[in-house]
Amino acid sequence: MNPSDQRFNDRLFTRIAGLEKQMKEIKTAQPVGAKSVAFIDSIENSFAVAVGANSMWWRDLRFYGITGLLANSFVSELGMRFYIDNDNNENYRLPLGPSLTSGQLKCHAASWQDHHEGVVGEKWYHIPLINGDTAAHTFYCHFILTLPKGAVSS
Amino acid sequence: MSKPKVTKRVQIDAMGISYSETIGNVEILGPGDFESLDTDHLDDKSWNDLKRDIQTGKLDNAKVKKIIKAKQ
Numbered sequence: 412m413n414p415s416d417q418r419f420n421d422r423l424f425t426r427i428a429g430l431e432k433q434m435k436e437i438k439t440a441q442p443v444g445a446k447s448v449a450f451i452d453s454i455e456n457s458f459a460v461a462v463g464a465n466s467m468w469w470r471d472l473r474f475y476g477i478t479g480l481l482a483n484s485f486v487s488e489l490g491m492r493f494y495i496d497n498d499n500n501e502n503y504r505l506p507l508g509p510s511l512t513s514g515q516l517k518c519h520a521a522s523w524q525d526h527h528e529g530v531v532g533e534k535w536y537h538i539p540l541i542n543g544d545t546a547a548h549t550f551y552c553h554f555i556l557t558l559p560k561g562a563v564s565s
Numbered sequence: 566m567s568k569p570k571v572t573k574r575v576q577i578d579a580m581g582i583s584y585s586e587t588i589g590n591v592e593i594l595g596p597g598d599f600e601s602l603d604t605d606h607l608d609d610k611s612w613n614d615l616k617r618d619i620q621t622g623k624l625d626n627a628k629v630k631k632i633i634k635a636k637q
Contacts, residue, residue: 458585458593459620468580471594498620549620556591 453556459498461549462518462542472536473529474556487558489536493520494551517543520550573612575602575619575633577626582619602629607636 462468472489495515497503502510505520519541526536540550572587578599585593604612615632618624624632 453591454588456585456587456589456591456593458583458587459616460583460595461581461622463580466580469596473592473594474590475592476590 453558455553455555457498457551457553459549459551460540461547462540463547464545465543467539467541469537469539470552472538472554473533474535475529475533487534487556489526489554489556491520491538491552491554496549498551499553514544514546515548518548518550519543520552571605573604573607575604575615575629576600577602577629582624582626582629584616584619602633604633607633611636 458470460468460470474487493505494500494503494508495505495511495518500508500510502508503515505511505518506516519539521539521541525538526534529535538552542548542550570588573584574587574593575582575584576593576595576599578595579597580595583595584604587593604615607615611632615624615629619629
């Protein structure tokens with residue numbers, strides 16, 4: 412074999428090995444989708460607010476003092492459940508609680524996917540509360556935030 | 566492991582009275598002007614009584630303030 416051909420093969424194998432190493436490093440550092448990222452749930456929190464007949468109101472949730480894995484933002488998911496007039500009672504849970512009356516079924520908690528980042532380490536969620544009934548109703552809300560482990564300071 | 570601190574708060578705004586219980590760094594805010602009353606000093610029984618009376622509409626703004634202040 413011509414010695415120059417052998418040197419070409421050697422260089423090729425060296426480059427392939429280097430490429431494999433780089434790919435492994437990229438996969439290890441992958442921030443989203445990697446199983447190495449642990450997530451936690453915050454402790455459950457709650458609030459209650461009375462909304463008058465045929466009225467709309469809203470509440471903001473402001474999570475603060477939080478730093479995440481992705482620069483100044485953080486990845487999170489907000490889990491919420493709502494009850495009408497009966498706190499933590501599954502029979503009155505929106506939207507399909509079996510005991511909800513026709514009037515209570517006109518109550519809606521909408522668009523909690525509406526959220527934005529605030530200042531560094533801060534995230535806001537907006538929750539419209541709509542009462543389309545002719546009587547006042549109390550909205551009960553329980554919520555949990557899921558986010559990367561270690562990202563909450565509390 | 567220490568018991569996590571629960572923040573108990575009563576909020577008075579144009580809609581009336583609402584309350585919240587939160588643990589950790591979260592704040593619940595309403596629209597427009599509102600008055601936020603810190604009720605952390607209430608014991609569990611007083612807090613549960615206060616919540617029940619708010620839920621059943623027994624209390625107006627003045628009565629809520631009076632109860633919270635009386636326990637301080």
